[in-house]
Amino acid sequence: MTEIYLTIFFISLLLFLLGSGIWVALSMIAVSAVGMLLFTTRPVGDAMATTIWGTSSSWTLTALPLFVWMGEILFRTKLSENLFKGLSPWLSKLPGGLVHVNVVGCALFAAISGSSAATVATVGKMSIPELRKRKYPEKLLLGSLAGSGTLGLLIPPSIILIIYGVTIEDSIAKLFMAGILPGIMIALMFMLYVIFWSILNKKLMPKSAESFSFLEKVQGSKQLLPVILLISSVIGSIYTGIATATEAASLGVVGALILSFLQGTLNKNSFNLSLLGATKTSCMIAFILAGSTFLSLAMGFTGLPRNLAIWIDEMNLSPYTLLFVLTIFYIILGMFLDGISAVVLTMAIIEPMIRQAGFDMIWFGIYLVIVVEMAQITPPVGFNLFVLQGMANKDMGFIARSAFPLFLLMILAVIIVVIFPEIALWLPNKMSANIN
Template identity: 70%
Template structure:
């Protein structure tokens, strides 16, 4: 009974603060402060100061602002034009034709961004006008872009995987490796949907454009070479064990600055805009992490996570049943919180359950990110929906309906990762076993 009252109190205070428009990070700090003052004898001020400092001074966390800055720099280059120009000649011959550019472009930019919203905005600012001009169905343009934009959360270097790794003390490099094959799988599932739909409804596709020769395709793709080299340098240095995630992030920032300088898009204004954009995003995430860390401490003093984990254990759920329950839980939670907030808010309670069930935490991180990806395209708080609303001027219900098939595809991806966990665990295991 006492645990139930504690849970209700924590949730009541949290939703009151969130509903009042208080920032998520400050809301978490407020809930933790209430718990410390009412249910523990430890001085709340000292505990908060110590916890916030420890949460903010992690060396692993330094990779976060650097990867964000890399994406911000490239967001202000001509990358979106290069993506469309370089990919469209190769994909135009497939059923669904240039709609595949949305998926392939998002997958490519996700490998240098780590942000779902930035991925949608970068690819969409060029592909939406081009696809509209060619007469592609509006719902498919928006739906494929909304779904494929979520790849920014899964394909490394993923910001949310860094946050998860810091929260549960798992290897960032290992999580990045674990995200490679699931990210590719999800991109192929999106492209498969476009392929099948185009075969079933060929009348909805515009006429096929004139074919181009191989040499012309190669020339058009040449502008993508610097970006591909940057991806290979950043991720390859991590996978080869040459650099840590933080060192690779530094390499990525330097490479992005050089690339934008060579393109002629690096100016004093764009440099400062990218720096301030990265600072704002990093500070927001750091505040959420600090609030979640203090909330974890507060809940630990009350014994709530331990008791809840024991209660879940007493239900004797199989690992599969636990995963099914957590899938539904995170989908519902994602309707009201962004992905990073949902992860850091729940880990204090969920992590003990998952470890007790014997579930691999690397695998669980990938599962969690795929489920959280769904939250990016579910109203009322779907970040990708808001980005697309600003770019297309459609209402949220229309965009959400267009993205609904992509939600279903992500459900299929979750089922595949649960049924075949090696999709996520094979590559990290190979890297660990290599000399």
């Protein structure tokens, strides 16, 4: 029972520090230092310096600031406007009409952003005024946008998948490939929801639908070509083995700068703002990751992860029961922490359990990201809800209720991925075969 009391001690101290308003990274470092001082004879200062430096100097982590910078550059372009103009002609005739632009637009922007909040903000900036002007129901408009924005965590290049890959020391390229099919599947599920909702609530939908000729559809598609080309270049270079995730990120930054220049939005001010935004975000994430790595080391010295894994093994929990418990745990945790913090805070304890249960760590990364996605639209700390609250001038409760059906769809997506793990593993396995 010692490991249970030790776990309670670590979690209680961490929650106390977080509740006191101390930064997540500093809280983890403090818990690690206290744990090592009380329960080990290891030198805290030497371990902290070595661990934090080792994490910060990781070559794999280089992809993170580059992908963040790419998203920051594109955030300041006319991308959201072009997405709306390019997708509208093709989607307007579907049941649900232009609301589908939210889903497809978020999926496309997710593939070049990697950030859930940036995806919601960028697509919502253009779609909310346009859809309101056309009298689309607020519930469907905001719910679809909140849910679809979570695709920024799953569809590569995903910031959280990079962090997960660095944490478990596994291939980021494989994780990126694993996220593609589940991301497409969830986007299609959201589109089906929009279709069924609009059919069941015909009276609430706009009476007149816009009509576009074939020529107008083709002309509108020109707006999407630069985005599709950039996505194909980044993801294709990783899939074919031509470039690593870091090299592909460099390619993405160059492509984003060229796209921004051609659209006339690249100037000294926008360049500086994108660089400053990327620096702030990357430093925050790197600091959290450094704290997480030190926490993992401290827990390793105390023997907690190993003892917990043994304890869980002795409980004879089935693998699926373990997954069910973890799903509930992460949904509750996600109500109070952002997705990145939730992952890095828990992997030191969770990773041994998952390996002990015999799950593939690439597959588990996709499962974990989908569960964390749910937390982005759960109050009180659903980041997408906060972003939309500021943009749409609606109260948190209304937006959360609007997004709840999509939350349920993500639970269904988790069940499907658990039952059919090949949805996540087929592309990574095929990529390994191609490279070999």
